Amino acid sequence: xxxxxxxxxxxxxxxxxxxxxxxxxxxxxxxxxxxxxxxxxxxxxxxxxxxxxxxxxxxxxxxxxxxxxxxxxxxxxxxxxxxxxxxxxxxxxxxxxxxxxxxxxxxxxxxxxxxxxxxxxxxxxxxxxxxxxxxxxxxxxxxxxxxxxxxxxxxxxxxxxxxxxxxxxxxxxxxxxxxxxxxxxxxxxxxxxxxxxxxxxxxxxxxxxxxxxxxxxxxxxxxxxxxxxxxxxxxxxxxxxxxxxxxxxxxxxxxxxxxxxxxxxxxxxxxxxxxxxxxxxxxxxxxxxxxxxxxxxxxxxxxxxxxxxxxxxxxxxxxxxxxxxxxxxxxxxxxxxxxxxxxxxxxxxxxxxxxxxxxxxx
Amino acid sequence: xxxxxxxxxxxxxxxxxxxxxxxxxxxxxxxxxxxxxxxxxxxxxxxxxxxxxxxxxxxxxxxxxxxxxxxxxxxxxxxxxxxxxxxxxxxxxxxxxxxxxxxxxxxxxxxxxxxxxxxxxxxxxxxxxxxxxxxxxxxxxxxxxxxxxxxxxxxxxxxxxxxxxxxxxxxxxxxxxxxxxxxxxxxxxxxxxxxxxxxxxxxxxxxxxxxxxxxxxxxxxxxxxxxxxxxxxxxxxxxxxxxxxxxxxxxxxxxxxxxxxxxxxxxxxxxxxxxxxxxxxxxxxxxxxxxxxxxxxxxxxxxxxxxxxxxxxxxxxxxxxxxxxxxxxxxxxxxxxxxxxxxxxxxxxxxxxxxxxxxxxx
Numbered sequence: 188x189x190x191x192x193x194x195x196x197x198x199x200x201x202x203x204x205x206x207x208x209x210x211x212x213x214x215x216x217x218x219x220x221x222x223x224x225x226x227x228x229x230x231x232x233x234x235x236x237x238x239x240x241x242x243x244x245x246x247x248x249x250x251x252x253x254x255x256x257x258x259x260x261x262x263x264x265x266x267x268x269x270x271x272x273x274x275x276x277x278x279x280x281x282x283x284x285x286x287x288x289x290x291x292x293x294x295x296x297x298x299x300x301x302x303x304x305x306x307x308x309x310x311x312x313x314x315x316x317x318x319x320x321x322x323x324x325x326x327x328x329x330x331x332x333x334x335x336x337x338x339x340x341x342x343x344x345x346x347x348x349x350x351x352x353x354x355x356x357x358x359x360x361x362x363x364x365x366x367x368x369x370x371x372x373x374x375x376x377x378x379x380x381x382x383x384x385x386x387x388x389x390x391x392x393x394x395x396x397x398x399x400x401x402x403x404x405x406x407x408x409x410x411x412x413x414x415x416x417x418x419x420x421x422x423x424x425x426x427x428x429x430x431x432x433x434x435x436x437x438x439x440x441x442x443x444x445x446x447x448x449x450x451x452x453x454x455x456x457x458x459x460x461x462x463x464x465x466x467x468x469x470x471x472x473x474x475x476x477x478x479x480x481x482x483x484x485x486x487x488x489x490x491x492x493x494x495x496x497x498x499x500x501x502x503x504x505x506x507x508x509x510x511x512x513x514x515x516x517x518x519x520x521x522x523x524x525x526x527x528x529x530x531x532x533x534x535x536x537x538x539x540x541x542x543x544x545x546x547x548x549x
Numbered sequence: 550x551x552x553x554x555x556x557x558x559x560x561x562x563x564x565x566x567x568x569x570x571x572x573x574x575x576x577x578x579x580x581x582x583x584x585x586x587x588x589x590x591x592x593x594x595x596x597x598x599x600x601x602x603x604x605x606x607x608x609x610x611x612x613x614x615x616x617x618x619x620x621x622x623x624x625x626x627x628x629x630x631x632x633x634x635x636x637x638x639x640x641x642x643x644x645x646x647x648x649x650x651x652x653x654x655x656x657x658x659x660x661x662x663x664x665x666x667x668x669x670x671x672x673x674x675x676x677x678x679x680x681x682x683x684x685x686x687x688x689x690x691x692x693x694x695x696x697x698x699x700x701x702x703x704x705x706x707x708x709x710x711x712x713x714x715x716x717x718x719x720x721x722x723x724x725x726x727x728x729x730x731x732x733x734x735x736x737x738x739x740x741x742x743x744x745x746x747x748x749x750x751x752x753x754x755x756x757x758x759x760x761x762x763x764x765x766x767x768x769x770x771x772x773x774x775x776x777x778x779x780x781x782x783x784x785x786x787x788x789x790x791x792x793x794x795x796x797x798x799x800x801x802x803x804x805x806x807x808x809x810x811x812x813x814x815x816x817x818x819x820x821x822x823x824x825x826x827x828x829x830x831x832x833x834x835x836x837x838x839x840x841x842x843x844x845x846x847x848x849x850x851x852x853x854x855x856x857x858x859x860x861x862x863x864x865x866x867x868x869x870x871x872x873x874x875x876x877x878x879x880x881x882x883x884x885x886x887x888x889x890x891x892x893x894x895x896x897x898x899x900x901x902x903x904x905x906x907x908x909x910x911x
Contacts, residue, residue: 367722
């Protein structure tokens, strides 16, 4: 931990030099956790070649000492983190140009920089920490793998309990309890349990709808361990699958398989997306795959890189990405199969071990 | 629903006139939900005396029609909501000065206003919609009451299942499943299950710690129904309560009771806070009540008003606020008792019906 933090900090400081700033104000909480280990919900971090200052409030006094130790100078503010920041920066005579995270600061707080922080020159920066986070180290990979193990275990415990007549909310309850029992520290996003025609809504939440015989049942959920996430989707049929359900399922399954085995570091996000999309189009379902193939994941469930038609950037070696093709026919139903995949030097490793063949429940 | 939306819109338009803007760009999703009924995770809303335009992406095509109907002009954007916004605003020849929500727009998106939106003059606004949201109407109050009913029901189902040796995560699983079974559409925040010495951490998350005989067990959680939240805390003793536990519990219970019965619309947030704080100080525990007394709740679990030593504003009639005093002794444990209270014209109504007397579990 201490080692990986020092390595990350060194890499970030190289980025500061390239961005021509004397220091960087970090307001993104996942970025702060990545750099220091602090997992609280209220913090500001200042980084320069000479100083590393982490500011939080009194609620986190005990926790911050445990998590950060003496890696950063810690300041506990009784009232405003911002007042604390100005105080902490005042003695740094070397400081003229300070970067800030344009994608992680509200206009209201940006105004503070221009007013209370007017003695410094503020320069917007983009993705300095996110670029580092894209390449997972061995410790991070192990945690994402563990979060995948929890997700698989929870799904194995859940599916024998699904019955016709249960509501989607009840299934969500069984799934979430199974995630907790398997050790998940949280839910990285609101679980989606979508049945029957509702499985055709790519962003359905769970509802009071009762499951009927012959329904598709789509579960999209994740586990969290030490801040790292998994993100998994499986689609089942409750009862016997009709031929058309089997056909659509099989197209999505092959698209998932092709993409999960074909994705490589160095490829553009667009080319990765095309592996699944081209196959689904060939099979005549192109119009029904309306979203992109996937996204990076780690401390956040959506982070760099993107796997999409519009993603021209190349996928970094060490990234973990989701592969989640789907086919959605409005009013009828939808299928999505989603795995988490590590892009290693020797090709992809699929981190999600739950089977991908069609399972009929009940 | 249609009626309350029209009423809210009229009130907001009065606010626009007072703020000297010709229109307002709304980027806060809860504010958009409040004004239009749309609950998706991606939207921009433009409001003026003449136009109401709601922009989202293709994923929400079906949902937005169901939720919004013809109350607003709906625009579905294939790529960027922002590109859609410029297109929608272009024909509005009356538009010169446009307000934006300073507390709900990232610097990155503010830059878009100055660049792609340079033909308009942009003016920051603060809390125009939040001020309206502070006063709940009868429909909103009924939903918060329903979310409190779900929370109470879930807690009643959970506590008979708590045993020495269960982990906090397992208790969280039972609680969250009970919330789902009682119909909660989501979890407004990460449930806190904190046992023994961990109950002294006001922002503990649930951990793998196993519950021991004689522990305090603190549960802080909420339910959600049609977007509206509840936020409830109860603290139990597992096994027999020691005299010191009873004493601390009783101080918190009386502080909660005094504040829940004493809080009034028209009071400052500071005076409300003082009802509980003064009592806890008199009893000699003032140093151990480190946070503020409460906060508003509704579509968000933290919204206006604040009940705190630094809150000089007065509490609006119609607000729903939490009353959550606590005493935390590091290394030993803590007690917090939290209810949701409606500030009506004739005084406070406590919306949380779960008992407040000390309960020994198991």
